[in-house]
Amino acid sequence: MILTAGLQISYSAAQAWSDLSQIGPIVAVTVALLVAVVVDLLLPRAQRGPAVAMISIAGLVLALGIAAYRLVNGYGGSAYFRFVSGDAFALFFELLFATIGVLAVIVSSSYVRRRGLDESELHVLTLAAIVGMMSLAAAGSLVTVFLGLELLSIALYVSCGYNRKEQASQESAAKYLIIGGFASAFVLYGMALIYGATGTTVISDIATRVTSDMGGNPLLLLGVLLMGVGFAFKVSAAPFHMWTPDVYQGAPLPVTAFMSVATKAAAFAMILRVFNYGLGHIGPEWQVLLAFTAAASMVVGNLMAIVQSSIKRMLAYSGVAHAGYILVGVLAGGRAGVAAVLFYLFGYVFMNFGAFAVVSTLSTADGDGDQYEDLNGLGYRNPTLGVLMSVFMLSLAGFPPMVGFFGKVFLFAAGISTGWTWLVVLAVLTSVVSVYYYFRVLFHVWSPLPEAPARYALRPVRGPVTVVLVTGIFAIALGPLSGYLLQVGLNGAAPLLGGR
C-alpha cells in the first residue's frame, strides 16, 4: 500500500471484514432496509406491502440470528476506531431491538391494512428506526450516539404522523418533532461541552479521562446536566414526560407500541453507555439529578395514569412510571444494577408490547378502540385475548410469577444494596397505586358483555393474535426462568464495567 507520510492509514481488508462483522446485526437490518426501498419501487402496488413486510422480517430475523450467534460465542469488541462496538452490551440490545422489530412489523402489517393505510413505508421507517437504535446501543463514541439518536428520532417523527388523514396523528408528529428536536439539541450541546472538558468523544477515553476529582469542573457538569435533560426527554422520565401521552395517543397504534418499548430501551442503552460507563467516576454528580427524575417519574406517572380514559394514554403514563423504576437500576449501577436494567427492558417488551397488540386487534377503518369501554367483555368475546391481557396487566403491576415481578425484584435488590432504599420504598408504594389502573383494565376485560354492540368489532386477525400469544408466553415463562435472562443481562453488563 502506498501511503502519504503522516496520514497513518492501515486499513486492511481483514480489518474491514472484522469491523463489519462487529456491526453485523446493524448491517443486516440496513441491507434489508435498502432492499425494501428498491423492492417497494419495483413491485406493483398490490404486492408491495406484503413483500416489504417479508423482507423486513427476514432482515430482522437475520439480525437476531447474527446477534445471538455472536453473543453465544462471546465475540465482540470495538470497531471503526472505537466509534462503534460489538460487545455483549450492544449485542444484547441488538437482540432486543430485532425482537421488537419482528413483533412490530407483524402487528403493523395487519393494522395498516385494516385502517386502510399504505403499508410498505411504515415498515421501512420501522427498519430505519431500528438501525438508529442499534447504532445507539453499539455506540463507542458520542458522535455515534448522536447519529443513532437522530436516525431513530427522525424515522419515528414520520411514523407518528403516518396516518395522514387523522388530525391527532399529525398533532402527535408535530409535537414529537418539536420536543424531540429540543431534546436532541440539549444532548448535542451537552456532548459539545463534554468534548470541551475531556478533549475526546470516544466514550472509553472519556471514562479514563473523567476522574472522580473532576466533579467540580463546570464545563463537564453543565455538559452532564444538558445531556441528562435530553436523555430524560427520550426515556420520558418526569418532569420531561409531557410529550409522551399526546404523542402516544395520536400515533398509529403499532407505532405507539413500538415506541413505548424500543425508544425506551434505546434511550436507556444510551444512558447506561454514557453515564454509567463514560461518566461513571463522577457518579455522585449525576445521580442526584437522576434520583430526582426517578422519584418524580414514579409519582407523576402512576398518579396521572389513574385518571386516563384511553388505554394508550394510560400505558404512556405507566411507561413514565416504569422509566422511574428502571432508573433505580441505573442509579444502583454496577453489574447487578445494569443487569437488572437490561432484564427489565427485555421483560417490559413482552408485557407492554403484548398489551398494545391486544388493543390493536380492536382497530377498524374508523379508528383505534383504545378507550377502556372498548375492552368491555373482551374476556368473553375472545377468552385467549382476555386471559393474556390479564397476564400483561398483572405482569406490569408486578405480580409473580410473571416477568414483571422478577424484573422489579432485581431492580430493587440492586437499589437496596447500593443504598437507594428510600427510592425503592417510593417505587413500592407508587406501584401499589399502579395496581389500581392496571386492574381497571381487568375490570373492563372481564365485565359482562355490553348490551349495545361494541363500537369496535373484535377482529382476531392471525398476525396480532400470534404476537399476543408469543409475548404472553414469554411474559409468563421468563418469570420462573428469569435466571437465564438475568445471566444474559449480567453478560451484557460486563463491558460497561471495564472503565471502573
Place this chain on the structure above:
Amino acid sequence: MLSSLWIVPALGGIVVCFLPRGLARVGAIAVALGELALTLVVAATFDAGQHGYQYAEQASWITQFNVSYHLGVDGLSVWLLVLNALIGTVAVLATPAVWPRAAAFLGLMLLMEAGMAGVFLSVDLLLFYVFWEAMLIPAYFLLWLWGEGDRPSYAALKFVLFTLVGSLLMLVGVIGEYVFSSAHSFDLPALAAQPPSPQIQFGLFFLFAAAFAVKIPVWPFHSWLPDAYMSAPTPFLLLLAGVMGKTGAYGMLRVLLPLNPHPVNWWDWNWVLPVLAVIGIAWGALLALAQRDMKALVAYSSISHMGFIVLGIFALNAQGQEGAVVQMLNHGIIVPALFLIVAWIYARTGSRDRGVLTGLAPAMPVLAGLFLVVTMAALGLPGLNSFVGEFMTLLGAWQLSPGLAVAGCTGLILAPIYMLRLFQGAMYTEVAGGSDHPPEAVVRKDLARREVALLAPLVALMFVLGLYPYLVVHLMPALGAGMQVLRW
C-alpha cells in the same frame, strides 16, 4: 413429594378451567380429594421426633441471587397444609351444582389452594413471596366475578390494594434480608442463622409485620375484611376465612420472628403487636355484638378470634406460640363451619337477619344440633377445640403481662354473648306475632345428607382437637427450627 402438593392443585386448576361444565365439577372434586390424600399421607408419615424440615426438596433456581426452590414441612406447617387441603375439598364440594361459570370458578379455587399450599411449603423467602403474591390473583377474580352484594368489584379491589401495600413493603423486607444478612441467600434457615444487625432487623421487622398484619388482619388494618367477607361467595369464603388469614399468622411464625429474632430500637417496640392484638379481640367482639346480619357477625367475630392468635405469637414464649398454632387450626375449622351454616340458613329462609329469623330448630333439628356444636366451639366451651387454643394463648400472654391476658379475656366474655344470641335467636325463639317473613314463605327443610356429610368432618375435628390437642401439640418440638423466643 412436596412439589406435588402445590403442582397437583395448580395444574388441576388450570385444566379444570377449560373443562366443560359437567366435567369441571367432577374434575375439581377429584383434584381436591387427591390433594387431600397427598397431604394426609405426608401428615401421617411425618416424623414427630425429628426437628427441622422433613421431605425437603431443594434445587437451585435463580443462582445469581442464591434463590433456591426449597420446600419442606415441619411441625408448624404440616397441619396447616392438611387444613388447606381439607377446607379446599369442603369448599369445592360446597359449590352448588348450579353455579355461574362453574369451570372457571372451581379452577381458580384450586389455583388459590395451590398458592396457599405453596406458602406453607416454601423454605425459601423469595419462593414464599412468589406464592404469597400469586394467590392474590385468583382471590381477586373469585371475589370480584362471583361476589355477592352491591359492589363486589369495590370489595375485591379494596382487598387487593390493602394486601398489596403490606405485601410490597414485605418485598422491600425480603430484598433487605438478602442484602443485609451476611448469608446472601434467600434460604430461610441460612437467613435465620445469620440475621442482620439489630437496628436493621428493627426496620425489616416492621416491613414484614405490616404485610402479615394486613393479611390476618390485625386491628387497625382490618377494614378490608368486612367488605371482602360480605361479598365473597360462600365456597370461596371458606378458603378466604378458613385458610388465607392463617397464612399471615404462619408468616409471622415462619418468617418474621425467626429472621428478625432481636430487633432493637431506642423505644420498646415489644408492646406494639400484643396491644394491637388485644384491641382487635375486643373491637371485633364489640362489633360482632352490634351486627344483625349473621354473615357480618361471623366476619367480625373472626377478627376477634384472630386477635388471640397474634397475641399468642407475640407473647414470645413457647406456650403462647403453640397455642397460636392450635388456634390457627381451630379457627380454620370453626369459621368455615359457621359460614356454611349461615349460608344454608340463608338458602332456606332468604334472610341472614338475626332479628328476623326465629324458631327454625323444630323444622330443622339436624341443622340446629350441628349449629349448637359449632356455636359452642366458637365461644370456647371446654371439651371443644377453641378452648384449648384460647387457653394456651392467654396462658402465654399472662407470662408476658397479666394485664394483657385480662384484657384479652374480654373476647372470651363477649363471644358467648354474641354467639348464643345468634344461635338462640335464630333457632329457638318463638315467632311472636307478625314477623317480616311469614313462616309459610320459608322453605323449612332440614339439612340434606350431602350437607351433613360436608359439615361432619369439621364437627368431628372440633371434638378431636378439643379432647386430644396432643395430636397437634406433640409435633411442636419441631416448631420453627431455630426460632429464638424472647422475653419482654
